[in-house]
Amino acid sequence: MAEYKFGSLLDLNELVVFLVAAETENFSETGRLLDMSQPAVSGHIQGLEQRFNTRLFDRTGRNIQLNDVGAAFVPVVRNLLKEARQAEEFLAAQHGSVMGSVTIGCSTAIGKYILPNLMSRFLECNPDVRLICQMGPRGQAVDRLAEGEIDLAVTSLRIPRRSIEYRHFADDRLVLVVPPEHAWARAGQLTPDDLVEYPLILRETSSGTAITLNRELAKHDMSLDVLHSRLTLGNSEAIVQSVIAGVGPAFVSHLIARDAVQKGLVVCVPVAGLDLVQRLYMARNTGFRATEAQRAFWDFTFSPDNAALRLL
Secondary structure (H helix, E strand, C coil), X not given: CCCCCCCCCCCHHHHHHHHHHHHHCCHHHHHHHHCCCHHHHHHHHHHHHHHHCCCCEEEECCEEEECHHHHHHHHHHHHHXXXXXXXXXXXXXXXXXXXXXXXXXXXXXXXXXXHHHHHHHHHHHCCCEEEEEEECCXXXXXXXXXXXXXXXXXXXXXXXXXXXXXXEEXXXXXXXXXXXXXXXHHCCCECHHXXXXXXXXXXXXXXXXXXXXXXXXXXXXXXXXHCCEEEECCCHHHHHHHHHCCCCCEEEEHHHHHHHHHCCCCEEECECCCCCEEEEEEEEECCCCCCHHHHHHHHHHCCHHHHHHHCC
16 A cells, blocks of 8 residues: 655645635634634644745735735645545545535625525535525626636626536526606507617626627617616616616616515516526536535536526
């Protein structure tokens, strides 16, 4: 049997502390996140640096900053911890249990309105798995997935990336909402040409909402440029509140508008000829070996038995 010898064994706990400290560049914040004292965090980092006689952070008074060596060490540590997690989960799986954690990146709307039901049902079946849902700007999740910072992404963007596999996850329908007293609320149904009559509240042009709307307008030889707008907002919930306040009509996800519609605060108005469906995808990075927990969540999501959990 081969004998493996190392000059100084790495401590996984120290590596966890280092990784969090590298992300925060603040030992006090690292301690808060890991439920440790600030001196304990400093001790772990100093122990790691002294053992290998290598500085990982530059220190100026109370401030710390990751240096070049520390920055290069981050992906190495991230991969080491991932391999350690996979080893732990593999052994647990031999006894029929799935354990570990899965980090999912998504937009705020997806994290609030689309994933909770799916995650809740998965956790009922897999109580030893921890799900971490990290919400951020629309394009951020795919970038983080490509870098190995998260395990899965749910996105309306299907950006071609090496090793990124996309699978159709769900369809999100966009609706035109107006204040109840607006003239369009009594129109019954609009045509695309009608949309130029009143100023709209729009999302930024890079948003999934704007891209979907522009795609459908193009079928009628129109574009977002012909629509009048007095307000552009980067958050759909803020847009719904602006519609309620009477600023103007807007296109938003039916999930986000649903509560306001049910309360009679806004009215949905159909637009003939616009198939406003935004396709959502779940993505994984096949360049990294999936853990048992990641495979379990992916398989659960796309199991025919759970298809109803993806209906929006």
